[in-house]
Amino acid sequence: MTPQKPGRAVVIGGGIGGLATAALLGADGWSVSLFEARDELGGRAGSWDRDGFRFDTGPSWYLMPEVFDHFFRLLGTSAEQEVDLVRLDPAYRVYSDPRTAEPPLDVRSGRGAAMALFEDVEPGAGARLEGYLDSAGDAYDLAVSRFLYDTYESTAGLRDPEVLRRLPQLAPLLTRSLASHVDRRFRDARLRRILQYPAVFLGGSPYRVPSLYHLMSHLDLDDGVLYPRGGFVEVVRAVTRLAEASGAVIETAARVVSITTENARATGVALEDGRRIAADLVVSGADLHHTETALLPRRLQSHPERRWHRRTPSPGALLVLLGVRGRLPQLAHHTLLFADDWRANFRDIFGPRPRIPDPASLYVCRPSATDPGVAPPGHENLFVLVPIPADPALGRGGVGGGGDESVERAADRAISQISQWCGIPDLAERVVVRRTIAPGDFAAEFGAWRGNALGLAHTLGQSALFRPRNASAKVAGLAYVGASTLPGIGLPMCLISAELVLKRLRGDRSPGPLPEPVRTA
Incomplete structure (x- = not known):
């Protein structure tokens, strides 16, 4: 052009x-x-x-x-x-499969708080996280100053002396997966997943996304997470x-x-x-x-x-929108539920025989924790994201349980999982508003290729x-x-x-x- x-x-x-x-x-x-x-x-x-x-x-x-x-x-x-931006504290909460008997973790932004959490979970991990975040911050600064705003109409940006000077550090970050980059530094499964899960926000799997994207941890652990009221x-x-x-x-x-x-x-x-x-x-x-x-x-x-x-699409998404009667203090504004078989979870989504994971790694947003205007008094607002394969054939959602049967069954499983893992035994009975959105909806409403949720x-x-x-x-x-x-x-x-x-x-x-x-x- x-x-x-x-x-x-x-x-x-x-x-x-x-x-x-x-x-x-x-x-x-x-x-x-x-x-x-x-x-x-x-x-x-x-x-x-x-x-x-x-x-x-x-x-x-x-x-x-x-x-x-x-x-x-x-x-x-x-x-x-x-x-009107509000800083979230904690940035998010993490639940593990209850069979592991591991307590939930509250992840707070700010380097000191993040290092303290890592050290408490795995002795020595706090110091290793500091080096990890130094690298993440450096990669992020380089991305913003040299890569993200480049139209790539020429190679001048790639030949910039600052980029060439960093090639020895950049090369392994481009050829090694995020998962391997994290696993080499941390042993505890929960800490590994905290650092690997941002791959989902990039539309990928930590086993396939290059480790350059460890820069994402600079955003939530160093910078912090905001919410627009x-x-x-x-x-x-x-x-x-x-x-x-x-x-x-x-x-x-x-x-x-x-x-x-x-x-x-x-x-x-x-x-x-x-x-x-x-x-x-x-x-x-x-x-x-x-x-x-x-x-x-x-x-x-x-x-x-x-x-x-x-080409590789981002995953599809099953979205479950829930209006719930009563309070849900078990959930933070952002809550993540990490499946125990992490690698199998991503293989189900991106592998050769894709299927909806069960149990899945879920993301739950409870904006009513911060913003009472999104729900009636005495109620909570939940947005549940289940990463699933990008495939419109998985079906379409609906209101009040009116989506395709396979979609509604998967939504029921997600609600049950939140109930069991987060200690909310009567969650399903308290739902007063329900809507599901699935890959078939992304394809029909947005023309999304293969019904993907995020893009390439x-x-x-x-x-x-x-x-x-x-x-x-x-x-x-x-x-x-x-x-x-x-x-x-x-x-x-x-x-x-x-x-x-x-x-x-x-x-x-x-x-x-x-x-x-x-x-x-």
């Missing part, structure tokens, strides 16, 4: 990446129209209301706060002005406000059915209602597989169907310069944004992805973030 002066732009999709792109383009002088197929904005960072409960249906960990801060400053504001829908609303303030016109219930082209150049989009919208630039925030294989003719596909057979997994072959770029290789004036393109999975990454679109349009090939704000005039 060659540099372009501001003109007319169409953004496909109102997920966080599309909204952020609309905001940045509008601030840079583009006339922007955004079309979202669904009735609500946010994409996978959605929200659902029922009987006084308000559930986030997607991201629930606010990490990389400096990325949010930078994005908001690009648009002349700040995270402090746009969202009101839920992550408030982040979506903030970015939407900024997009509209920059002049973007946003339409929901407006499905794009094709990207129009002329002489291998994007000329706009065609909508399901018959409208054709002309544009000088098209940015698709829709799932990359859907964009390439459904919105473009085969001859103009940079990523045709045959190439997707060699962060394997070595799908990270940094090996990840799909933010621009079409065959269609001029067509850019991509979101979790399947550079730089990767998660809300912060999608904000950076939007910034990479603007960097390309400006011809900026530097490896770092743009100067703040977007426009100084």
Whole structure:
């Protein structure tokens, strides 16, 4: 994609990446129209209301706060002005299989607290964690300054003297798995899992994600975990406000059915209602597989169907949204339940014969622990995530137990597991609101390739310069944004992805973030 002066732009999709792109383009002088197929904005960072409960249906960990801060400053504001952030203490709680008779662990952020916990569980582990976190922090700083904000239109960033100087340290981090990196340093199974579980947030398995991603532990153990009061829908609303303030016109219930082209150049989009919208630039925030294989003719596909057979999706997800009567002090704001057979758990999800793990390693979010506004008085709000294979054939969810039978059975098992492991014997009887969401829903609602929940997994072959770029290789004036393109999975990454679109349009090939704000005039 060659540099372009501001003109007319169409953004496909109102997920966080599309909204952020609309905001940045509008601030840079583009006339922007955004079309979202669904009735609500946010994409996978959605929200659902029922009987006084308000559930986030997607991201629930606010990490990389400096990325949010930078994005908001690009648009002349700040995270402090746009969202009400609360620091969580503990950052999260960990339960093990009760057959191990191991007590739950409360993980508190801050190096001193994290080292003390590790030392208490495994003598000598505290000092080893300090070195581990030093390395994680160094890797994170390098990623932010040299890798995440790079469009990889050139190799200049990779040839930076600072990167070349660190090659002896980087090489083993790229060739060794996160699991092996952790296992060499710590013996206790609980500590290993605390350091390996972030691989799931990267859409992968700790046995397949490169150990460079140990940098994730810098975020929750050194930096801390925040929560935007009101839920992550408030982040979506903030970015939407900024997009509209920059002049973007946003339409929901407006499905794009094709990207129009002329002489291998994007000329706009065609909508399901018959409208054709002309544009000088098209940015698709829709799932990359859907964009390439459904919105473009085969001859103009940079990523045709045959190439997707060699790609690795993130896991699918079974989401169970529960409104529960009474209090649940057994659960922190974030709670993790780690299955005893760790390797088998990930083999069930990513292996050659995938199936829903039983028992599974679960994640439970209880936002009502911090935010009473998400549940009626005297009730709790639970968001349960069960990582499962990315396969729409596993079924679709529903409200009140109305999903496919296999999905509801798996949800019942998850509820029973939380009940038994966390000491809440009457949990199932106290549920007053229930909804399930499964891979079939991700495929139908978001066009997610293979019904995956997060995007393309962060394997070595799908990270940094090996990840799909933010621009079409065959269609001029067509850019991509979101979790399947550079730089990767998660809300912060999608904000950076939007910034990479603007960097390309400006011809900026530097490896770092743009100067703040977007426009100084």
